[in-house]
Amino acid sequence: MIRTTLAATALLLAASPAFAQSQQEALDARYYRALAAGYKALMLCSAIAHAEANGTTRTPESVEAWELTGIQAPQAAVIADLPYTIVRRPTGQIAHVAVDWAEDMPARLAAYYGADTGCSVLPIGAPEDASNPDQPVPLAAQPPAPVRGKVIVEAGEGRSTRKRSAPQIPAVERVQKAALAGSYGEGSRTTAVLVSRPSPSGGRRSSAFYAPGFDDKTPQRTWSVAKSLAATLVGAAVQAGEANVADPIGLNYWRAGGASDPRGAITLDHALRMATGRFSDTPGNRTDALYFGGSTVDETAVNWPVLHPPGTVFRYANNDTLLAIKAIGQWLTFYPPQEFFAKLGMKHTVAETDIRGEYVLSSQVWSTAQDLARFGELYLNDGKLPSGERVLPEGWVQYVSTPSGPQPDGPFDYGAGFWLMNRSEGVPSDTFAAFGNRGQYVVIVPSRQVVIVRRGEDPVGARFDIAAFTRDVLAALPPE
Structure with a gap:
């Protein structure tokens, strides 16, 4: 037995x-x-x-x-x-x-x-009657686009929204069409390329090309380009006097732990620079439970323990951007993202939320190529609107585009919510950019007054060479 x-x-x-x-x-x-x-x-x-x-x-x-x-x-x-x-x-x-x-x-x-x-x-297991199809949801009134000076749009493939009223620049068009044809990354799939630059007659001009089925009104998910939008909203809160990047984030449930909770030392600057020192379950940009599982920002992003002193280790994480947005959450209640986007003329951009109304501003924003160009132009104009109204603090452009503290491995440095292309061959050292999954890029070149937007749906394993594309676009533009 x-x-x-x-x-x-x-x-x-x-x-x-x-x-x-x-x-x-x-x-x-x-x-x-x-x-x-x-x-x-x-x-x-x-x-x-x-x-x-x-x-x-x-x-x-x-x-x-x-x-x-x-x-x-x-x-x-x-x-x-x-x-x-x-x-x-x-x-x-x-x-x-x-x-x-x-x-x-x-x-x-x-x-x-x-x-x-x-x-x-909605969360996994939510009942099928959680959305009431009988209740209408009103569409928000679209604000008029602000006056932006003289704008000339040149578009290829018969997709122009305005008549061509200026000579084409063949070299730039060839570069853009090459991107659309997949020349800047084997297997890459480009849906839109737009180049915005100064016009010789004053104002700005842009050339845009789209894949079949896409046009200037077609929104796509920005993925991590939203992190740069989030940093910009933080800048707007700083300009309004409602935030300071040097202040501790100090969420209420962290304060409850008193001085013994090391997360109390995390500042907005740490969060924007991916340097909170917190653990996250996967490196990089996997936040599946929040993005597709229906969990909330509070449930997913804010309560990770600290493994390193804040400001000592770089770890690219959605959770840090979400933490920065939590820090200005009270301000966003009164000045939501759609109002800020409207000021910029980004009338086709929407920041989506979790089911509790918290903005998922690490990824879940939908926007068009033209709207993202306007976003880039705000930085060319030092955070001021064409009307002269300042919506970002003086010096904010330098702040987000300057590396500080720990840096990632790889070809690009990191500022505060933006990637830096200061080490890319053939690209001006002041170039900085918003990067997103599946090939979303907004490249800002202050010294050339150029914004380059590339949208895509690149498959896993395919990578669009944004540094080479930026270099070739700039080389194709006439000298100043």
């Missing part, structure tokens, strides 16, 4: 690791499938709803071909096979997108809450 028991125990112990592993693998597979369903629901909801709010269209087939292919593992393996339903209100406006993923669980939902904040993905 004893021998039998010992033998059985030995067999159980030998089998336990494999059994536990299979249990974990099954659990992981189910979770990844749920995340893939949330990813699909949110992309379909946001891409279609924002395009329609802009007066254009995106079909589900277009979103599947661009946003839902070439995505990250492990979601890529299952996302195409998940069935979806687009539910509309009686007005025709999207109410929500539902994606089936498990027979014993409700569909994953992404609900549209209107033009100001767009779509939010």
Whole structure:
């Protein structure tokens, strides 16, 4: 009897690791499938709803071909096979997108809450009646674009929104078309390229080219370009006297820990420079539970423990940008992002939120190439609008574009919410940029008064060479 028991125990112990592993693998597979369903629901909801709010269209087939292919593992393996339903209100406006993923669980939902904040993905397991398709959601009135001086738009492929009224610059057009054709990265997929520069007759001119199915009103997710938008909103709060980058962030639930909580030493500057010293579960830009699982900013981003003294270690993390936005959350309640975007003439840009209304400004912003060019032009103009109104503090451009403290490995340094191209060959040393997943770029070159925007849906493993593209664009422009 004893021998039998010992033998059985030995067999159980030998089998336990494999059994536990299979249990974990099954659990992981189910979770990844749920995340893939949330990813699909949110992309379909946001891409279609924002395009329609802009007066254009995106079909589900277009979103599947661009946003839902070439995505990250492990979601890529299952996302195409998940069935979806687009539910509309009686007005025709999207109410929500539902994606089936498990027979014993409700569909994953992404609900549209209107033009100001767009779509939010609901938590895994949220009931299917969580979005009320019978209740209309009013569209926000679009503000008029500000007067920006004389603007000449040259566009290729018959996609101009205005008539060509100035001679083309063939060298720049060749560079832009080469980018559209995939010349700056094997396997890359470019949807839009725009170059904004001074016009010889005064004001600014821009040339823009788009892939079939995209135009100047087609929004795309900015991914981490949103981090630079977030840093800009922090700058606006500083200009308004509502924030100081040197002050501790001091969230209320950190204060409850008193002086013993080391997170109390984290400042806004640390958060903008990816140097809070906090742990995050994955390096880089994976925040799947928030982005596609339906968790909230509070649940996901703010309570990580400190592993290093703030300001000593660089770790690129969505959580740091989300922490910076939490620090100015009270100000954003009274001055939400859409009001700031409206001032800049970014009338097709929407900062989306989690289901509690917290802005996911590390990634979840939808914008057009033209709007992102206007964003870049704000920095060319030292944080002032064309009217002369200052919306960013004097010296803010230098602040965000100056490296300070620990730096990342790789070819680019980091400032405060912006990447620096000061070490890129053939590129002026004052060049800084907003970079985003899948090939989103806004490059700002103050010394040349040039903004370069590239939008894409690059597959995993393909990389657009933004340094080479920037160099070639600048070389193609006439000397000052």
